[in-house]
Amino acid sequence: MDRQLIGGRCTGCGALMYPAPEACPACLNDKIDHAELASTGRVRTSAVINLGRAGFPIPYFVAWVDLDDGVRVFGRADRELAVGAPASVHAGEDGLPRFGMAP
Amino acid sequence: MVVGAGMTRFTKSPERTVESLGREAVLGALGEAGVQRDEVEAAWCGTMLAGAGAGQRVLATVGMTGIPIVNVENACASGATALAGAVTAIRAGECEVALVLGIESLSGRGGGLLEPDRSDYLWQSGLTLPAVYAGMIRRHMALYGSTAEQLAQIAVKSHRNALANPYAHFHSPVTVAEVLASPRVADPITLYMCCPNTDGGAAVVLMGSAAARRRGLAGARVAASVLRSGRPVTHAGDGGPEDLMKRAASAAYEQAGIGPGDLDVAEVHDAFAPGELIAYEALGLCAEGEGGLYVDSGRADIGGEGVAVNPDGGVLSRGHPLGATGVAQVAEVFWQLSGRAGDRQVEGAKVGIAHVMGGTLFELEASACAVHVLVKEGDR
Numbered sequence: 397m398d399r400q401l402i403g404g405r406c407t408g409c410g411a412l413m414y415p416a417p418e419a420c421p422a423c424l425n426d427k428i429d430h431a432e433l434a435s436t437g438r439v440r441t442s443a444v445i446n447l448g449r450a451g452f453p454i455p456y457f458v459a460w461v462d463l464d465d466g467v468r469v470f471g472r473a474d475r476e477l478a479v480g481a482p483a484s485v486h487a488g489e490d491g492l493p494r495f496g497m498a499p
Numbered sequence: 500m501v502v503g504a505g506m507t508r509f510t511k512s513p514e515r516t517v518e519s520l521g522r523e524a525v526l527g528a529l530g531e532a533g534v535q536r537d538e539v540e541a542a543w544c545g546t547m548l549a550g551a552g553a554g555q556r557v558l559a560t561v562g563m564t565g566i567p568i569v570n571v572e573n574a575c576a577s578g579a580t581a582l583a584g585a586v587t588a589i590r591a592g593e594c595e596v597a598l599v600l601g602i603e604s605l606s607g608r609g610g611g612l613l614e615p616d617r618s619d620y621l622w623q624s625g626l627t628l629p630a631v632y633a634g635m636i637r638r639h640m641a642l643y644g645s646t647a648e649q650l651a652q653i654a655v656k657s658h659r660n661a662l663a664n665p666y667a668h669f670h671s672p673v674t675v676a677e678v679l680a681s682p683r684v685a686d687p688i689t690l691y692m693c694c695p696n697t698d699g700g701a702a703v704v705l706m707g708s709a710a711a712r713r714r715g716l717a718g719a720r721v722a723a724s725v726l727r728s729g730r731p732v733t734h735a736g737d738g739g740p741e742d743l744m745k746r747a748a749s750a751a752y753e754q755a756g757i758g759p760g761d762l763d764v765a766e767v768h769d770a771f772a773p774g775e776l777i778a779y780e781a782l783g784l785c786a787e788g789e790g791g792l793y794v795d796s797g798r799a800d801i802g803g804e805g806v807a808v809n810p811d812g813g814v815l816s817r818g819h820p821l822g823a824t825g826v827a828q829v830a831e832v833f834w835q836l837s838g839r840a841g842d843r844q845v846e847g848a849k850v851g852i853a854h855v856m857g858g859t860l861f862e863l864e865a866s867a868c869a870v871h872v873l874v875k876e877g878d879r
Contacts, residue, residue: 462735
């Protein structure tokens with residue numbers, strides 16, 4: 397079972413953010429609750445990385461996804477995702493966003 | 500007013516120090532301007548990676564320390580940000596003669612991707628700077644039908660223009676087929692659509708208009724100097740780097756009292772070919788979505804029907820010594836406006852724009868965007 401992606405919700409202004417910051421950049425409140433983020437979203441854009449970095453076997457796929465709850469997150473995808481396509485979102489073992497096809 | 504410019508050959512020269520590169524650029528600019536070293540009242544030095552006191556280290560080699568020296572970092576926009584600082588000081592009447600310098604030495608660090616220190620999660624997730632541009636252009640291709648072939652044409656134009664630029668890194672024409680067949684970096688971006696790692700220095704001498712007129716110096720008036728930083732792109736509906744570009748360009752046109760239709764020449768940020776295509780639109784050279792057609796139709800060529808874009812080869816072929824790039828762009832616009840551009844001269848150029856981006860924070864549109872508009876002095 398995939399783990400939900402965890403972000404932050406500001407207890408002052410209610411802003412939902414990823415990643416959870418130390419303090420809210422909008423209202424400066426420093427009490428940020430952990431918040432489960434949406435598990436689906438839409439691909440704003442994506443990329444295939446052919447020339448990569450140490451530790452990332454090439455090619456690998458990444459995407460920027462606008463989640464259904466309004467947060468935009470970036471992360472690796474298990475395949476090349478099309479611009480505008482729906483996507484599923486969960487947390488990888490490192491807690492970072494991972495994308496797949498929408499269920 | 501810009502009254503003189505100088506630069507080193509941009510190339511891989513690991514045996515040269517930043518002090519050596521900077522010194523050559525500084526003396527070249529002062530010589531062209533006819534300004535003595537002891538007439539410079541303040542200096543701004545842009546570099547991303549040359550380390551602390553870069554401006555002092557260069558100017559000490561030519562006996563010019565003692566004056567205020569400001570060292571500026573804004574990623575790839577460091578040099579243009581340094582220029583913006585000098586412009587602000589001259590406009591405020593703080594000084595009349597200023598030196599702006601940009602320097603970078605990269606080849607000693609090895610080739611391949613630059614990996615500045617960062618802890619943001621996008622970096623941890625594997626993002627690379629070419630992938631940022633790939634994401635931008637893939638969206639553009641999906642929305643507007645632009646093609647990899649059009650990106651390749653930008654690289655072809657860049658290499659062709661650089662043949663007439665003695666300072667450029669590359670002096671090697673390429674074909675569309677060669678560009679498309681070069682190693683993939685981040686689809687559709689191939690190696691020949693990317694700038695090389697380059698060492699170099701560039702400098703300009705800036706003078707208050709009244710002082711320049713007293714000396715009978717011709718030059719290019721800085722009609723606009725705009726610096727902006729990127730807004731967050733962390734929520735649905737937020738934009739991308741192109742939005743930062745549009746805001747900065749818009750402010751520059753307003754400050755200069757011109758529109759894109761008044762431009763004769765443009766130096767835009769083409770560290771990766773998609774950057775230039777997006778810039779055609781963001782700077783208003785063509786309508787949204789028509790950037791691919793702009794290059795396809797030859798409008799961006801020297802002698803083309805539109806604005807000549809990157810007549811010296813741009814970042815892509817001129818090379819990208821990070822901090823020097825913003826100053827080199829302004830040097831080229833100055834040379835174009837003063838009729839000194841040799842075989843790459845844009846005939847009758849009177850109004851030019853220089854646009855550069857800098858980025859090391861991926862949660863923002865970009866770190867910075869600087870836009871300068873220059874007008875040949877004597878024209879309104």
